[in-house]
Amino acid sequence: MIFISGVGHYVPEHVVTNDDLAKFMDTSDEWIQTRSGIKERRWSRKGNEKGKGITLQEMVYKASLNALAEANLKSSEIGAIFFATISPDNEMPGSGVLLKELLGIESDIPVFEIRNQCSGFLYALQAGRAYIKNGKVENALVIGAEIQSSGLDLSTRGRNTTVLFADGAGVLVLSAKSSSGHELKDLRLHSEGVYADKLGIRYPAYARDPIIAEADFGGDTPGIYPNMDGKFVFKHASTRMPEVIRAILEAKGLDLKDLKTVIPHQANLRIIEMLSAALGPEVKVFSNIQHYGNTTAGSIPIALSEASKNGFIKKGDLACLVSFGAGFSWGAALVTW
Amino acid sequence: MKTYLLGLSAQDNLDDDLKPSEAAYNSINKTLETSGITISEVDFLISATSTPDFNNPGLAPTILGKYEGINTGGIEIRQSAAGFHYALDLAKNFIEAEIHKTVIIVCTEFLKRAYTSKNQAADSELVREMEDLSGNAVFSCLVTSENLPGFESALSPKFLVKDGAVYSNEKGFKALITEIPSSSQLPERITVENIKQNRHLPAFRRNDFAEISHRLTEPALRKFNVNNANFKIRHSPCECEKNSYYGSAGVGEALTTLLESGKIKAGETVSTFSCGAGLNWGVYNLELV
Numbered sequence: 330m331i332f333i334s335g336v337g338h339y340v341p342e343h344v345v346t347n348d349d350l351a352k353f354m355d356t357s358d359e360w361i362q363t364r365s366g367i368k369e370r371r372w373s374r375k376g377n378e379k380g381k382g383i384t385l386q387e388m389v390y391k392a393s394l395n396a397l398a399e400a401n402l403k404s405s406e407i408g409a410i411f412f413a414t415i416s417p418d419n420e421m422p423g424s425g426v427l428l429k430e431l432l433g434i435e436s437d438i439p440v441f442e443i444r445n446q447c448s449g450f451l452y453a454l455q456a457g458r459a460y461i462k463n464g465k466v467e468n469a470l471v472i473g474a475e476i477q478s479s480g481l482d483l484s485t486r487g488r489n490t491t492v493l494f495a496d497g498a499g500v501l502v503l504s505a506k507s508s509s510g511h512e513l514k515d516l517r518l519h520s521e522g523v524y525a526d527k528l529g530i531r532y533p534a535y536a537r538d539p540i541i542a543e544a545d546f547g548g549d550t551p552g553i554y555p556n557m558d559g560k561f562v563f564k565h566a567s568t569r570m571p572e573v574i575r576a577i578l579e580a581k582g583l584d585l586k587d588l589k590t591v592i593p594h595q596a597n598l599r600i601i602e603m604l605s606a607a608l609g610p611e612v613k614v615f616s617n618i619q620h621y622g623n624t625t626a627g628s629i630p631i632a633l634s635e636a637s638k639n640g641f642i643k644k645g646d647l648a649c650l651v652s653f654g655a656g657f658s659w660g661a662a663l664v665t666w
Numbered sequence: 667m668k669t670y671l672l673g674l675s676a677q678d679n680l681d682d683d684l685k686p687s688e689a690a691y692n693s694i695n696k697t698l699e700t701s702g703i704t705i706s707e708v709d710f711l712i713s714a715t716s717t718p719d720f721n722n723p724g725l726a727p728t729i730l731g732k733y734e735g736i737n738t739g740g741i742e743i744r745q746s747a748a749g750f751h752y753a754l755d756l757a758k759n760f761i762e763a764e765i766h767k768t769v770i771i772v773c774t775e776f777l778k779r780a781y782t783s784k785n786q787a788a789d790s791e792l793v794r795e796m797e798d799l800s801g802n803a804v805f806s807c808l809v810t811s812e813n814l815p816g817f818e819s820a821l822s823p824k825f826l827v828k829d830g831a832v833y834s835n836e837k838g839f840k841a842l843i844t845e846i847p848s849s850s851q852l853p854e855r856i857t858v859e860n861i862k863q864n865r866h867l868p869a870f871r872r873n874d875f876a877e878i879s880h881r882l883t884e885p886a887l888r889k890f891n892v893n894n895a896n897f898k899i900r901h902s903p904c905e906c907e908k909n910s911y912y913g914s915a916g917v918g919e920a921l922t923t924l925l926e927s928g929k930i931k932a933g934e935t936v937s938t939f940s941c942g943a944g945l946n947w948g949v950y951n952l953e954l955v
Contacts (some may be wrong), residue, residue, distance in 0.1 A: 377853045384850040415722045416849035426836040437833035442744040444724045452741045459759035476849035518739030522731020528720045533778045536685045536719035539783035543858055549799040656727035
């Protein structure tokens, strides 16, 4: 058996409301809320200040301390780290080894740097699951975290994506033994790469030569900022998320009437509402996107942490974590809480 | 249950026009052919790379997207030169945990391509070192167990994955580093000024890397008896000649070359070691069966 022995999260203190965004781009609170449900989000970036802000590993460190405290574990008891992000502090190496240093982990444990966008946390969770299941490690940190605010276009040109994305970190402690009783039962992952160009950031990257050029910083659709075909993504997310939930339940001989709670990736409130409608009124579907925006790999662990602390998810609930995002990649994890 | 590598395929003379996903796709098709399986029989893909087609999404879904009707999951890992060992360690755990039965590993590196964007006026020894060493290569293989249908009759030579592990330590963090994009750089993670300063290219401090990697990796090399092996493959930027540092593809490329040379015979073991940015490193002993 594999247990979730602790969950923690951290979001930057700086709150950016929709009215704040309207000061520097042509948008409005009503426009943003209608399309996404987001009222405010957290950014590490406060404006155009220069220099070094809070680092990704510092955010994850704070979240890790909460998760470890809940698990009643010391950091020295962690045998591996699985770190999912698309926004590391340095392109290479990523943030994982510096997190290890911050946590004071002296052993040369494996630190996986995982790049799977909005489904990154579930991919990291599957990797951690394999190590625990084999007895390779007793406890692992599974992390989803992003600092996206430094990669957004703050002009009107970028408003379709800038209003959505935000910063935050969530950490889960996965353990071979735990008194929590929160059991990870199954997990499945998928991709559909023919749509890789529908959501993502193009450059710097290696599909063409040069990997980055000055022209990528300007024009109508700069390659250094997120691009998204919103309607296309919405349509596919609305199909794949309920589909993978049904599939993972069926594989365990269960169905929707056994499911109590869903913790979905927080991409857009309208997608969450579509998912809720597809699952029926007996299934509670969590959302905090109104206050945190889309934190990509951080979204599910932040949501799980909040849901577990405010009583939304209750002991004994059969719960499903579900993601859909760039790749496209999607997945679901079944947990008895 | 034991874990095996089949279908080893490597190319290091890659067309300048190729995209990384295309090179990976071509290599995987060779792996499938010699392993005797089809893409629909692959449970999972592990892509180790530092040179994806897009900044995100990574290479894994892009590769799988070239196969029509395939919705298999694919994970993307960034472990520098230790990418093959990290991928192998993960695949072995998937197989032994019975989470997956068949896992394709693909290591794709178009390291040379980064330097077309270099600002010559800001060239430095730290950047030039890696430019001189860097090459392009791709490697793929199938990781599975003896329970794979058709295992015995597969055309491909097979390696038994014996023992090994992967590691990391932050002490060598600055010895090989690509700073930009940096999410904690404010106000923007990447600027034109960064490109003009070549901060988007790897900076290699050879002496620091050599000293730190030697000190940190010695216990693993001793534990797995790498230095006494008849056949040894070592891949790190300190141990490569001009244009032959292939990042995550390095170990697999050397392994395939050894296999094709006919020098290694059934029953013999090759010890493999890699060390890259992080520092991340890995060791695995593989026996040709």
